[in-house]
Amino acid sequence: MPRFSLIVPCFKVQGFLRECLDSVLTQSFGDFELIAVDDRSPDGCGAILDEYAARDPRVQVLHLPENVGLGRARNAGLAHATGDYLLFLDxxxxxxxxxxxxxxxxxxxxxxxxxxVFDYARTYWWGGTRRNVLAEVLTEAGPDTFTAEEYPRVLDLLMVVWNKVYRREFVRSEGFSFPPGYYEDTPWTFPVVLSARRIAALDRICLNYRQRRQGNILSTTSRKHFDIHDQYERVFAFVAQREELWGWRPYLHRKMGEHCLDVLAKPDRLPPADRAEFFRRTAAMFRAHKPEDALVDGEVGALEGSWTGYRIRRQAARAGREAVRRAELVRGAAAARARSGWASLHAHRPLDAQLVVYSASSHRGVLGDPAAVYAKAREIAPRLRGVWVVRDAETAARLPPDVEHVIVGSRRCLEVTARAKFFVNDVNWPGTLAKRPGSVHIHTHQGTPLKYLGADLLDKPGARLGLDVPQMLRRADRWDYSLVANRHAELVWERAYPCHFTSLRTGSPRNDVLVNGGPSGAGDSGDSGGFRERYGIPAGHTVVLYAPTRRDYRRGGHVDRIDLARFAADLGEGHTLVVRLHPSLANGPARGMGLGELARRGIVVDATDEPHPADVLLATDVLVTDYSSVMFDYANLDRPIVVHADDWPAYTASRGAYVDITAEPPGHVAHSYRELAWLFASGSWRDEESAQLRAGFRARYCEFDDGRAAERVVRTLLLGEPMQEASAVRIPGQAAGRDTLTSA
Structure with missing residues (x-):
């Protein structure tokens, strides 16, 4: 008996069917049967199914003699299922x-x-991917099982059949089956979920829900949408037969009204001549099934009135929304004029020579190089007043209480940015910020560049998708100083940003803590932030950090390069795998593709949300990365680095790279997962060759990082003291002398 029976009904999907079948047959878990049902499809679906069945014994094909529709096709497959669990895949x-x-x-x-219940992502015909917007419902469900009564939020999820697996014996004993019709999922999912005595949640994207360009069958204009009434009648009949479910009748009553009104509100669902009839049938059903204690308010209250009243109500609502929109536009224009006037007023006042404005990562908080400069300025130059620009009130609430801040776009922000002498940022300031004569803009960047940036992106159309390079360069024209950690970065910035600024060989301020962070070694990694203690990492464990970057050859940026569960298992006892995604992927589907669930189960540690990367770097003993610039920072710790470069040609073709990291690596290079696993199994990741490669890499790219970068910036740029030369990373054979300033 297989663990899973996957039932796949097929009708006029020959263009998508192979991809669907391949996604099942290439799964790492193979204990399943695939029951494909040819619902008398007029295209090539039947032949494709027979082809797959001929070469894989797990595939069983049913050819129906006539077209019966999705629900009955599922029933046909269900009758042949022998697995412990059922999964219905479109x-x-x-x-x-x-x-x-x-x-x-x-x-x-x-x-x-x-x-x-598992998570899903919508995949769009134009290449975009969007995770289920209610994914937190699965996260908050917790590790234990529950019932719908114990956790009613499970009913907020999309009530469809394909985002769940069902114990076959439970389905058989309850007699569940699919009725015919357009809305066949409704009388299946509600009875199943309400009847289940034990429900579990899996916070992982297990299915890609294709959003076809012309929509699915429910997006077509047809009288078949009247089927929704029959399907809800089946739901109400099911509940009426089970006294233990009667408490759900008010919920289902409102849900039915909302669902039907949602169909009516969409202009592409019903023929205009049928809309009044649809409303009246909905209203009659709403009245017939109204429980005595049902609360009728909001939009569903329209079902207690007439079709004319509903239309008037809808028209009034549209008129009201339009009036609100116009009022908001007027208020917005007036507010913009007021802010402009306020900024102009303060722009005529003298610059405040003691005022320093900071921002990092597009106003996301006290982070990175600007944070290191800010901390050092408070220490050695307390007379300077530092003010942070943050994106919103939520970000402001996370700041330490003694950090002065303003919210971007506010009148207070306009006043501060109009008066400040100094500006410190690791990305460009918005174009609305005018640079006053005499002000000093210090650009710290976000690490040593490996991939193309700035003007170098002009011949990389994929990498610059949605990026206005000329506008970026106009904003970079405001830079006075560009901080660099090595000569490579200095040359790259001056080429990628052909603007009038001075390159300052200060080192990277955020790396001071790494340079001064303490000795390396398993269990004694100088973890000043207590990262290991917070995540319960056992003392003595070798902590492996996996930090991949985004891919420009894939819309959305995320590509799974490593099976994290397998890697964690292959590392073996005495190891902890820590994963930190690229910040741009933190809130997208990448977390839902397994990382969140693996972290919950304790297989890996998810450090993506850690606000200070240095805490993570200090806590780890080896870095595994592909092409992330974090390798340049990590090299300051003089700890092993392994590069996983299995798609280097594709990466460089789409994004471009200033350095062939496979030819001049900071450690061993793996070109496949097999090679990566071998490096750790054999211990080669920390052998003498690895140390030699790392030494050369540190000599090239940690050149000016001596642990005093932040102090150098404060004294040289904010206090006007003479520039003090950075101490060299003492690598045998490296020249000691260097210049301190060059002009772009």
């Missing part, structure tokens, strides 16, 4: 890599619940 959707393994592990962990 034939234009796909499973994500590792999905079945993740589901199987979660089922085992929760001792075979009746239903397991």
């Amino acid at each position: 034939s234009d959707d796909t499973l994500t890599p590792g999905a079945l393994r993740a589901v199987a592990d979660r089922l085992a962990e929760t001792l075979d619940p009746d239903v397991l």
Whole structure:
């Protein structure tokens, strides 16, 4: 008996079917049967299914003699299922890599619940991907099983059949099946979820829900949408037969009204001549099933009135929204004029020579190089007043209480930025910020550049998608100083940003803590931030940090290069795998592709949200990365670095690179996962060759990082003291002398 029976009905999807089937048959977990149902499809679906069945014994094909529709096609497959669990997969959707393994592990962990709900992502025909906006419902469900009554938020999720797996014996004993019709998911999902005695949640994207250009069947204009009434009648009939479910009747009553009104509100669903009839049937059903204690308010209250009243109400609502929009535009224009006037007023006042304005990572908080400069200025130049620009009130609430701040765009922000003498940022200031004569703009950057930036992106159309390079250069024209950690960075910035600034060989201020962070060695990594203690990493463990970067050849930037669960297992006892995603991927599908679930189960540590990367770097014993610039920072710790470069040609073709990191690496290079696993299994990741490669890399790229970069910036630029030369990284054979300033 297989663990899973995957039932895949097929009708007019020949263009998508192979991708669907391949996504199942290439799963790392192979204990399943795939029951494909040819619903008398007029295209080539039947032949494709027979082809797959001929070469894979796990595929069973049912050819129906006539077209019966999605629900009955599922029933046909259900009758042949022998697996412990059922998964209904639409034939234009796909499973994500590792999905079945993740589901199987979660089922085992929760001792075979009746239903397991997993996450999904919408994939669009133009290449975009968006994670389920209610993913937090799965996260907050917790590790234990529950019922709908214990955790009613599970009903907020999209009530469809394909984001769940079902214990087959539970389905059989309850007699669940699919009715015919357009809305066949409704009388399946509500009875199943309300009846389940044990439900589990899996916070992982296991399915890609394809958003076709012309929409799905529910997006077509047809009288078939009247089917929704029959399907909810089935739901109400089911509940009426089970007294223990009667408490759900008010919820289902409102849900039915909202669902039907949602269909009515979409102009592409019903023919205009049928809209009044649809409303009246909905209203009659709403009245017929209204419980005595049902609360009727909000939009569903329209169902207690007439079709004419509903239309008037809708028209009034549209008129009201338009009036609000116009009022907001007027208020916005007036506020903009007021802010402009306020800024102009303060722009005529003298610059405040003691005022320093800071920002980092597009106003995300006290971070990076600007944070290091700010901290050092408070220490050695307390007369300077530092003010941070932050993006919103939520960000401001996370700041330490003694940090003065302003919210971007506010009148207070306009006043501060109009008066400040000094500006410190690691990205460009917005174009609305005018540079006053006499002000000093200090640009710290965000690390040593490996991939193309600035003007060098002009011949990389994929990498500059959505990026206005000329505008970027106009903003860079405001720079007075560009901080560099090595001569390579100095040359790159001056080429990529052909503007009038002075390169200052200060080192990277944020790396001071790494240079001064303490000795390396497992269990004694100089973790000043207490990272290991916060995450419960056992003393003596070798901590492996995996920090991949984004890919420009894939829309959205995320590409799974390593099976994290396998890597953690292959590292073996005495090791902890820590994962830190690129900041631009932190809130996208990347977390949902397994990282969040693996972290919950304690297989890996997810350090993506750690605000201070130095705390993570100091706590780890070896870095595994692909092409992330974090390798240049990590080299300051003089700890092993392994480069996983399995897609280097594709990466360089799409983004471009200033350095061939596979030819001049900071340590061993793995061109496949097999090579990566071998480096750790053999211990080669920390051998003498690794140390030699790292020494040469440090000599080139940690050249000016001597632990005093922040002090150098404060004394030289904010206090006007003479520039003190950075101490060299003492690598045998490196020349000691160097210039201190060059002009771009």
